[in-house]
Amino acid sequence: MNAKTNFPAISRQVTELVLSGSTKHAEEAINDTAEQFGDLAVVAVLDTLEPQVAAMHLSAFDGGKLSLATLLISPKAWAESLAFFAATWGEEMIEDEPEVLTESLFAHIHGVIFSSDDAERRTRLVHEALSTDWGTTAFAVLFSTATQEIIELANDIHSRGANNSGHTTSDHDVIPLALEIARSDTDAWDRVLFEIFPDWQPGENQLRARSEEGDDDEHHHEYALARTTHDLLLRLRKQVPSKAVRAPKKGARPSLGENIFE
Amino acid sequence: MTDNSLPKRVPEKPAMKLAHITTRPPHLVQALEALGQRADHQEAAQDLIDELSGITVLVARKFTNDRTADGLLDAFYLTVGCISLGISQANIPEDGDAQLSFLLHHGAEHVFQMGFRHIKELSGLPYTVFLSDFDNDPFVQQRDIKVLFAEICRADPISAWTGDDVYKREWLDRQNNQRIVACAQWLRKKHYAGPVKDPDLDAQAVIAIAVIFAIAGDGPIVARVRQKDLETLIQGVRKTPLDIEAGWNALLKKVPAEYHPILRERMDEYRNTIVKKILSKTRIKTVITEIQNSYAGSELEVDYD
Structure with missing residues (x-):
């Protein structure tokens, strides 16, 4: 019998285990799959999970705990699952304990990207995400x-190129991650910078952190002020896809789907 | 501080003669404007918005990126343009209400499909009269469709759109190319030494060779030559006075009528240029070089001996 026919069953099993809150058992099922059918089977199973299920499962593992899923998930499936990472965040949590949320997000992203020594995989993960x-x-x-x-690093990269930068800057945890992006995908690096500094006009103004006192209006034009972690957490929460959007339309005409290109 | 930064009113010039330019929004927008005028349009509008957003997502998934706002915006422009192209080529009056009825009758998805089929058909016609094996590569074909799609179907709903004109012009151009290619392929099939089988085709050159060789009188069709054949031809026609027009008429008699305009055009062009040179006292080598460079192009076989 073709081993492939087992995958839908495994996908369903993993999904059910995750949804019932038993990530440990789900991970066991994944381990069994790897042993029985090999790593590629696990990749296939993970690809067929709904992204929100994959997100739930992956978020249970971070830097501290190892998981086959974080090692093997395809970059694309991981990128999809990231959309749901913030699904469980409430407004109060974002208000009261942004550090906790940021910390868990960091542990997750850092864990997935640096779980493997495969530079090519890291590049693809960064690119897809x-x-x-x-x-x-x-x-x-x-x-x-x-x-x-980040501002220091960005300026450094701007003047010396990504490959010559990063040696002298701080040892903050996020720097290796930032370098990983800047070195593998310059477009992606620019996109992140624009997300943090929405008013940035390269060559026109300087990047600047928002100071504690809130000097928002001062030097308004000379500097591109950074969004705060709080703002960004809210933005991330708002981007979680909602069920309402996915509801099938009730139009009388059946949809052609992909056939519109035929 | 007084505010004097208000834009100054430009005095209107009395009836200045302007070039006749009509700009109009994409057809889909015209149709939607007509929808706004209709009483009781709620339901139709809701159906349309569902369909249009569904199409936008499909376009983003296939051509842009459905996971970024930028990608979705691009897909939105492409959707507006492709549906507008579908409407524009449907032979209906250029009138919002008629366009709307057409759109509602067929549904946005089918109208998009019509637009996309136009793009695919257009992409199937030769872009130049120089074909290569490369053109049959499915990857290249897909890429060409994508390029044309993006070029013609990008329509911003708030500004003018001329994609339908671009489409028409491109269609005529390529139809013309298609005829030239077909003519060359016909000549190749009738080549005196048996059909020429070469995935690469320089259609202009094939026609040039056939026309040039026909000056020698009623002979077999020549679609591909070696340099030596050219020399023989030139020496031959210089030796004996001949009736070029008779030779050309003989060629025309052999060729299907649909290709005549193409051949005639070429004959008119050559009569006082290269043919004159062939018959003149210009050094044979010079004439051959000119034929190589400007006429026979890559359809001239290289002699290695």
Whole structure:
């Protein structure tokens, strides 16, 4: 019998386990799949999970705990799942404990990207995540915790190129992540910078962190002020796809779907 | 501080003669404006918005990026343009209400499909009269469709759109190319030494060779030559006085009528240029070089001996 026919069953099993809150058992099912059918089977299973299910499962594992899923998930599936990472965040949580949320987001992203030594995989993960709006916002959230360092790094990269930068800057946790992006995908790096500094006009104004006192209106034109972590967390929360959008339309005419290109 | 930054009113010039330029919004926008005028349009509007947003997502998924706002915006422009192209080529009066009825009758998805089929058909016609094996590559074909789609169907609803004109012009151009290619392929098939089988085709050159060789009188059709054949031809026609027009008429008699305009055009062009040179006392080598460079192009076989 073709081993492939087992995958839908495994996908369903993993989905049910995750949804029932048993990520441990789900991970066991994934491990079994790897043992029985190999890593590629796991990749296939993860690809067929609904992105919100994948997000739930992955978010249970971070830097501290190892998971086959974080090692093997395809970059595209991971990027899709990132959209749902903020789904469980309430407004009070964002208000009261932004650090906790940011920390968990960092642990997740850092964990997935640096779980493997495969530079090519890291590049693809970065690329896929940053070709989505939510992924760009998620990285911006992380970098907004070290705006000063990011500005320094951005200026450094601008003047010396990504490959010659980063040696002298701070040892903040997010710097390796930022360098990973800047070195592998310059467009992605620019997108993140624009997400943090929406008013940035390259060559026209300087990047600047928002100071504690709130000097919002001063030097308004000379500087592109950074969004705060709080703003970015809210932005990320707002980008979680809602069910309402996905509701099938009740129009009488059946949709052609992809056939509109035929 | 007084505010004097208000834009100054430009005095209107009395009846200045302007070039006749008609700008109009994309057809889809015209149709939607007509929809706004209709009483009780709620339901139709809701259906349309569902369909249009569904199409936009499909376009984004296939051509731009459905995971960024930029990608979706691009797809939105392409959707507006492609549906407008579908409406514009449907032979209905250029009138918002008629366009709307057409759109509602067929549904936005089908009208989009019509527009996209126009793009695919157009893409199937030769862009130049120089064909290569490369043109049959499915990857290249897909890429060409994408390029044309983006070029013709990008329509911003708040500004003028001329994609339908671009389409028409491009269609005529390519139809013309198609005829020239067909003519060359016909000549190749009738080549005196058996059909020429070469995936690369320089249609102008094939026609040039056939026309040039026909001056020698009623002979077999020549679609591809070696340099030596050219030399023989030139030496031959210089030796004996001949009736060029008779030779050309003989060629025309052999060729299907649909290709005559193409050949005649070429004959008119050559009569006082290269043919004159062939018959003159210009050095044979010079004439051959000119034929190589300006006429026979890549349809001239290279002699290695």
